Amino acid sequence: MKEKLVLIGNGMAGVRTLEELLKLAPEKYDITVFGDEPYGNYNRIMLSPVLAGDKTIDQIMINDRQWYIDNGITLHAGKKITHINRVKRQLETAEGEVFEYDRLLLATGSRPFMLPLPGRDLPGVISFRDIADVDTMLETAKSHKKAVVIGGGLLGLEAANGLMIQGMEVTVVHIADVLMNQQLDKPASDLMLHELEAKGLNFLMSYETAAIEGKKRVEKVVFKNGTEIDTDLVVMAVGIRPNIELAQSAGIHCERGIVVDDTMQTFDPKVYAVGECVQHRGSTFGLVAPLFEQAKVCANHLAQMGIARYVSSITSTKLKVTGIDLFSAGNFIGDESTEDLVFKDAARHIYKKLVIQDDKLIGAVLYGDTVDGAWYFQLMRDGTDVSSIRENMLFGQHHIGDSGHGASNSVDGLPDDAEICGCNGVCKGDIVKAISKHSLFTLDEVKSHTKASASCGSCTGLVEQLLASTLGSDFNDTPSKKPMCGCTSMSHGEVKNAIKEQGLKTISDLMVALEWKNADGCHSCRPALNYYLLSTWPDYQDDPQSRFINERVHANIQKDGTYSVVPRIWGGVTNANELRAIADISDKYKVPTVKITGGQRIDLLGVKKDDLPKMWADLSEAGFVSGHAYGKSLRTVKTCVGSEWCRFGTQDSTGLGIKVEKMTWGSWTPHKFKIAVSGCPRNCAEATIKDFGIVCVDSGYELHVGGNGGIKVRATDFLCKVATEEEAMEYCAAFMQLYREDAHYLERTAPWIERVGLKSVQAKVVDDHDNRKVLAQRFYESQEKSQDDPWAEHAAKQRENYIPIKQVG
Amino acid sequence: MQNWTEVGSVESVPQKGSRVMTTPDGDVAIFRTSGDEVFALFDQCPHKKGPLSQGIVYDKRVACPLHNWVIDLSSGEATGPDEGCTRSFDTKVEDGLIYIAL
Ligand SMILES: Cc1cc2nc3c(=O)[nH]c(=O)nc-3n(C[C@H](O)[C@H](O)[C@H](O)COP(=O)(O)OP(=O)(O)OC[C@H]3O[C@@H](n4cnc5c(N)ncnc54)[C@H](O)[C@@H]3O)c2cc1C
Ligand code: SF4
Ligand code: SF4
Ligand code: FES
Numbered sequence: 001m002k003e004k005l006v007l008i009g010n011g012m013a014g015v016r017t018l019e020e021l022l023k024l025a026p027e028k029y030d031i032t033v034f035g036d037e038p039y040g041n042y043n044r045i046m047l048s049p050v051l052a053g054d055k056t057i058d059q060i061m062i063n064d065r066q067w068y069i070d071n072g073i074t075l076h077a078g079k080k081i082t083h084i085n086r087v088k089r090q091l092e093t094a095e096g097e098v099f100e101y102d103r104l105l106l107a108t109g110s111r112p113f114m115l116p117l118p119g120r121d122l123p124g125v126i127s128f129r130d131i132a133d134v135d136t137m138l139e140t141a142k143s144h145k146k147a148v149v150i151g152g153g154l155l156g157l158e159a160a161n162g163l164m165i166q167g168m169e170v171t172v173v174h175i176a177d178v179l180m181n182q183q184l185d186k187p188a189s190d191l192m193l194h195e196l197e198a199k200g201l202n203f204l205m206s207y208e209t210a211a212i213e214g215k216k217r218v219e220k221v222v223f224k225n226g227t228e229i230d231t232d233l234v235v236m237a238v239g240i241r242p243n244i245e246l247a248q249s250a251g252i253h254c255e256r257g258i259v260v261d262d263t264m265q266t267f268d269p270k271v272y273a274v275g276e277c278v279q280h281r282g283s284t285f286g287l288v289a290p291l292f293e294q295a296k297v298c299a300n301h302l303a304q305m306g307i308a309r310y311v312s313s314i315t316s317t318k319l320k321v322t323g324i325d326l327f328s329a330g331n332f333i334g335d336e337s338t339e340d341l342v343f344k345d346a347a348r349h350i351y352k353k354l355v356i357q358d359d360k361l362i363g364a365v366l367y368g369d370t371v372d373g374a375w376y377f378q379l380m381r382d383g384t385d386v387s388s389i390r391e392n393m394l395f396g397q398h399h400i401g402d403s404g405h406g407a408s409n410s411v412d413g414l415p416d417d418a419e420i421c422g423c424n425g426v427c428k429g430d431i432v433k434a435i436s437k438h439s440l441f442t443l444d445e446v447k448s449h450t451k452a453s454a455s456c457g458s459c460t461g462l463v464e465q466l467l468a469s470t471l472g473s474d475f476n477d478t479p480s481k482k483p484m485c486g487c488t489s490m491s492h493g494e495v496k497n498a499i500k501e502q503g504l505k506t507i508s509d510l511m512v513a514l515e516w517k518n519a520d521g522c523h524s525c526r527p528a529l530n531y532y533l534l535s536t537w538p539d540y541q542d543d544p545q546s547r548f549i550n551e552r553v554h555a556n557i558q559k560d561g562t563y564s565v566v567p568r569i570w571g572g573v574t575n576a577n578e579l580r581a582i583a584d585i586s587d588k589y590k591v592p593t594v595k596i597t598g599g600q601r602i603d604l605l606g607v608k609k610d611d612l613p614k615m616w617a618d619l620s621e622a623g624f625v626s627g628h629a630y631g632k633s634l635r636t637v638k639t640c641v642g643s644e645w646c647r648f649g650t651q652d653s654t655g656l657g658i659k660v661e662k663m664t665w666g667s668w669t670p671h672k673f674k675i676a677v678s679g680c681p682r683n684c685a686e687a688t689i690k691d692f693g694i695v696c697v698d699s700g701y702e703l704h705v706g707g708n709g710g711i712k713v714r715a716t717d718f719l720c721k722v723a724t725e726e727e728a729m730e731y732c733a734a735f736m737q738l739y740r741e742d743a744h745y746l747e748r749t750a751p752w753i754e755r756v757g758l759k760s761v762q763a764k765v766v767d768d769h770d771n772r773k774v775l776a777q778r779f780y781e782s783q784e785k786s787q788d789d790p791w792a793e794h795a796a797k798q799r800e801n802y803i804p805i806k807q808v809g
Numbered sequence: 810m811q812n813w814t815e816v817g818s819v820e821s822v823p824q825k826g827s828r829v830m831t832t833p834d835g836d837v838a839i840f841r842t843s844g845d846e847v848f849a850l851f852d853q854c855p856h857k858k859g860p861l862s863q864g865i866v867y868d869k870r871v872a873c874p875l876h877n878w879v880i881d882l883s884s885g886e887a888t889g890p891d892e893g894c895t896r897s898f899d900t901k902v903e904d905g906l907i908y909i910a911l
């Protein structure tokens with residue numbers, strides 16, 4: 001017999017836990033759910049848009065009743081549990097029915113706090129928490145005129161805005177002089193106050209309510225300063241309290257909330273709790289992002305995998321009142337130990353404040369222009385050292401080093417047919433529709449439904465913004481760590497650590513040890529794991545079946561299924577003999593297109609797969625090796641003619657480029673890696689948009705890192721200057737090795753440096769001489785094994801992989 | 810009655826990999842899973858005709874090398890939110906040899 005799992009509280013956190021559990025262990029439990037609201041599971045956050053008339057109740061259902069049936073879950077909607085007997089493991093409903101459990105999950109949410117005022121029980125005095133409250137508001141708006149909202153926080157303002165849209169005359173009463181004082185400072189609040197007043201809301205700031213009066217129903221609100229105001233409806237939105245009565249009555253240890261440990265277990269090991277009802281390490285919760293993280297952890301333990309721990313992380317907030325852009329996160333008030341960066345343009349209704357402590361961003365308030373919210377939030381969570389970008393960071397990500405127009409345009413202002421994902425041709429409208437229609441919550445879900453951001457990923461920021469603005473909260477920001485893929489809940493960093501700490505040497509050992517959900521993994525984790533193992537263990541046996549086709553067959557697949565072949569041309573320098581050999585080979589295999597590439601070499605396009613090994617054999621014979629134009633590896637070293645020919649040249653850039661290419665070719669890296677060497681600051685080799693760029697000057701060599709010329713152009717950061725060629729090469733080797741070891745798979749140097757901060761790279765490669773030498777040494781060692789030409793090897797030994805297994809007819 | 814054509818030995822197809830068999834009607838991809846099951850699909854992705862034989866194989870699925878659609882090896886159907894189907898062929902293994910019903 002299966003164990004019985006009972007969930008009390010059919011809300012957002014509890015049901016999300018069940019969803020996560022069903023993914024991990026669909027057959028483990030016999031599941032029963034009790035909820036005292038008479039519905040399936042709905043998206044509480046979306047009550048604000050329902051009130052504002054933008055959504056219907058049907059549209060905000062996350063799981064309808066059919067979902068429970070399909071998953072074999074018994075739902076008792078509209079039944080309240082009033083008693084828990086922990087000794088007998090029994091529950092009792094308000095009607096006196098008795099049910100049994102083996103494991104219990106409490107997700108009773110929270111309760112709106114009602115000020116203990118005279119008259120608070122009068123009809124027409126409500127809170128804003130559930131569908132019933134919204135129904136009351138919509139009904140009242142039809143027949144009555146005036147409304148008072150007590151509480152100028154997030155919830156109160158959303159209620160006020162909705163009621164105003166429903167045609168009521170609304171006054172917001174707030175006890176402090178700062179609106180949303182949990183999220184805003186005074187200047188931002190003042191801007192917002194003006195804008196909301198212009199929209200038609202009335203405010204009574206620094207007013208304290210004394211009583212609510214009326215005969216049959218509410219008629220007026222009286223204040224401590226003696227004034228009063230007529231009204232037909234009072235909505236109280238002054239805060240929430242964890243709903244702990246049930247747990248308390250059962251003797252489960254509670255303080256402000258039900259106390260849980262890092263595994264979401266209460267003091268009774270049979271009883272777990274998640275959501276707004278819990279208290280974890282002294283904190284209680286009021287936004288869904290952390291609750292969804294809790295759900296994951298709790299499901300992991302219910303499935304008895306027993307590895308996840310909940311760590312609370314900073315959260316960010318957005319307001320869902322249309323026309324008001326607001327973002328806040330972290331410690332935005334600051335104190336003596338912090339510094340503020342402030343930008344204010346009252347005429348354009350823009351205010352930004354960043355709070356910095358010890359060179360790290362710890363808080364942000366953005367009003368009017370929230371485009372960079374996701375970026376700031378990322379910097380905060382990653383603890384990036386911001387000292388090198390500090391001067392410009394207030395102006396946004398697109399002012400930092402890059403001149404492209406990637407992810408930093410405002411999405412809210414875009415029309416529905418604006419293309420968001422250039423790779424897959426997905427428009428804003430499609431994404432927004434998919435998010436609402438399929439109730440998508442995370443970036444991965446949007447990816448798999450729309451393919452947006454599933455390819456190059458440069459639109460990820462925009463898609464995240466769309467998620468945030470459509471859902472009203474930074475959902476995707478939930479995981480402060482993003483899992484590698486659907487096969488695991490571990491992040492790239494955690495997997496990499498585990499490989500080292502647990503000495504995992506093969507993909508299959510790793511998948512067993514780290515409890516991968518799919519025995520074979522998937523197309524997104526296998527290549528990453530293969531890379532991590534390869535870059536960690538010098539003796540790792542490469543797994544060709546875990547590589548993308550281009551790396552598996554050492555050529556680039558083209559859209560018609562043919563391949564392109566790019567031989568290495570050292571430093572872009574060739575000669576008549578090499579060109580003649582390429583010409584002959586092109587003739588022999590009837591190569592349809594021969595093209596000079598941007599990386600100073602020659603691309604032979606349109607080669608059939610079965611011709612590849614023959615062609616490579618011929619190329620090897622003529623002295624060529626693979627150009628790795630297909631790999632996450634060193635691509636080209638671009639050079640200019642330098643002091644040998646150019647009248648401006650200061651050093652032998654061509655010669656240095658060739659040496660660097662001979663040193664680095666064949667190395668596997670997290671993503672492609674490009675190098676260039678220019679002979680003088682005129683920079684004809686475009687070294688400042690490469691992953692590693694060398695610019696020669698009279699007195700030596702300037703080294704630049706983290707440039708990128710792709711979808712989003714980013715100029716390099718200046719790493720340091722060195723005096724000799726030998727040093728330039730050593731720094732190059734050390735930098736590449738650090739990138740190889742530290743970056744996530746498929747992370748180019750530019751986002752990697754933005755994530756870890758230039759300072760930390762400089763500390764390891766420039767300032768710490770010993771560390772640089774150790775890094776470089778590790779690079780040279782791994783190169784000893786990597787510089788066998790894969791073309792020669794495949795041409796000699798693996799021809800059968802390139803020819804049909806059989807030909808019929 | 811099915812007409813079985815011999816393809817070659819199971820060992821000649823890599824585990825979690827594929828080999829191509831050419832026919833007058835186009836290429837057929839022969840897959841071998843980690844559990845040594847053998848499947849055969851027309852070597853064209855239902856999306857934009859990508860060569861499925863060149864994809865990454867896991868469980869009983871293959872991810873197309875061009876745009877990562879994931880195709881079920883036994884039915885030829887695209888999985889997840891994508892919709893489309895490619896032709897699949899019956900296969901059997903006898904004495905270590907693969908046969909396919911064309
Ligand atoms: C109008 C509104 C707007 C919001 N906007 C945002 C936003 O933009 N961003 C954001 O992150 N968060 C927002 N929130 C907060 C978010 O909705 C909550 O954090 C989240 O719903 C809490 O989830 P939960 O599962 O802990 O509780 P709930 O979703 O409240 O679920 C608890 C459920 O348990 C039931 N229950 C309680 N006791 C019993 C019992 N004894 N027996 C049976 N059933 C019981 C309750 O009826 C309830 O259905 C908003 C909330 C509201 C009300
Ligand atoms: S970068 Fe300087 S040395 Fe090199 S070709 Fe240009 S001008 Fe000449
Ligand atoms: S820019 Fe690159 S990816 Fe785009 S079409 Fe040209 S070759 Fe293809
Ligand atoms: S052709 Fe297969 S995914 Fe596009």
